[in-house]
Amino acid sequence: xxxxxxxxxxxxxxxxxxxxxxxxxxxxxxxxxxxxxxxxxxxxxxxxxxxxxxxxxxxxxxxxxxxxxxxxxxxxxxxxxxxxxxxxxxxxxxxxxxxxxxxxxxxxxxxxxxxxxxxxxxxxxxxxxxxxxxxxxxxxxxxxxxxxxxxxxxxxxxxxxxxxxxxxxxxxxxxxxxxxxxxxxxxxxxxxxxxxxxxxxxxx
Numbered sequence: 001x002x003x004x005x006x007x008x009x010x011x012x013x014x015x016x017x018x019x020x021x022x023x024x025x026x027x028x029x030x031x032x033x034x035x036x037x038x039x040x041x042x043x044x045x046x047x048x049x050x051x052x053x054x055x056x057x058x059x060x061x062x063x064x065x066x067x068x069x070x071x072x073x074x075x076x077x078x079x080x081x082x083x084x085x086x087x088x089x090x091x092x093x094x095x096x097x098x099x100x101x102x103x104x105x106x107x108x109x110x111x112x113x114x115x116x117x118x119x120x121x122x123x124x125x126x127x128x129x130x131x132x133x134x135x136x137x138x139x140x141x142x143x144x145x146x147x148x149x150x151x152x153x154x155x156x157x158x159x160x161x162x163x164x165x166x167x168x169x170x171x172x173x174x175x176x177x178x179x180x181x182x183x184x185x186x187x188x189x190x191x192x193x194x195x196x197x198x199x200x201x202x203x204x
Contacts, residue, residue: 020058023187026110027202030059033076034200042076049080057083060103062167063114064090064121069193071114074200083108088142089121089160090114090167097174104176109186111171114200115164116193122160126150164190165204 020026036042058081061071065086071077072084083103085096090113092100100111115122125146128135135143149163168190171177180186190204 019056020109023109026058026108027112027187027189030075030077030082030110030112031200034074034198036076037074038198042073043078045078046080049078052080055080055106057081057103057106057108059083059110059112060085060100060108061112061114062086062090062092062096062100062171064088064116064119066116066119068118068195069114069116074114074193074198088139089119089125089146089163091121091142091145092167092170093141097170100171100174101176104174104180104186107185111177111186111188112191113164113167113171113189114191114193115160115167115203117157117160117195119156119160121146122149122163123156125163126154126156126159130154161192161203164192168204 020029060083061075062085063069063071065088071086072082075082083106085099087093087096104111121142124135124139125143128143129147129150134140146159146163149159149166151159151162153159153162168188171188172181177186177188181188189202191200191202193200
């Protein structure tokens with residue numbers, strides 16, 4: 001009474017067997033999840049992953065803290081499937097870079113840098129550069145790191161795209177990442193979430 005039937009709870013063995021083993025399979029799994037999300041067919045959470053003593057995620061998603069862009073929901077992923085790092089404008093500091101290294105050490109075959117439409121951090125950086133002003137406080141840290149992506153463009157959407165690609169470059173400069181990439185064990189993807197449609201498109 002009141003409990004899930006045994007066949008409704010994913011076993012640790014089943015979870016392991018379902019884990020994508022290479023970058024291409026991992027990306028296809030995320031795309032399939034986004035398609036389920038778009039169609040309103042998000043799957044049930046696999047309870048077995050919630051209670052596993054070890055973790056074997058198949059992807060790391062680096063995204064913005066925007067409340068409209070929760071990666072686990074956007075990609076329809078449950079417990080244990082993906083690791084997620086979020087900050088304003090997906091800006092990476094030492095703690096987040098160390099977290100990337102930790103996740104690569106878990107053997108993930110895919111890292112996705114997920115930018116998005118209507119990014120407030122990209123807009124703040126664009127406005128600051130255009131006005132020739134510097135934002136104070138810790139918010140200025142975020143703006144300063146996005147500012148190089150502003151360039152000649154005053155379009156915050158284009159700035160967000162360029163900053164997503166710049167974040168990929170930063171991730172690729174991590175020795176553990178570049179080594180895994182060179183060995184063919186890892187791929188780093190730039191992607192963009194369209195807030196209006198809910199669709200994820202690959203940029204790189």
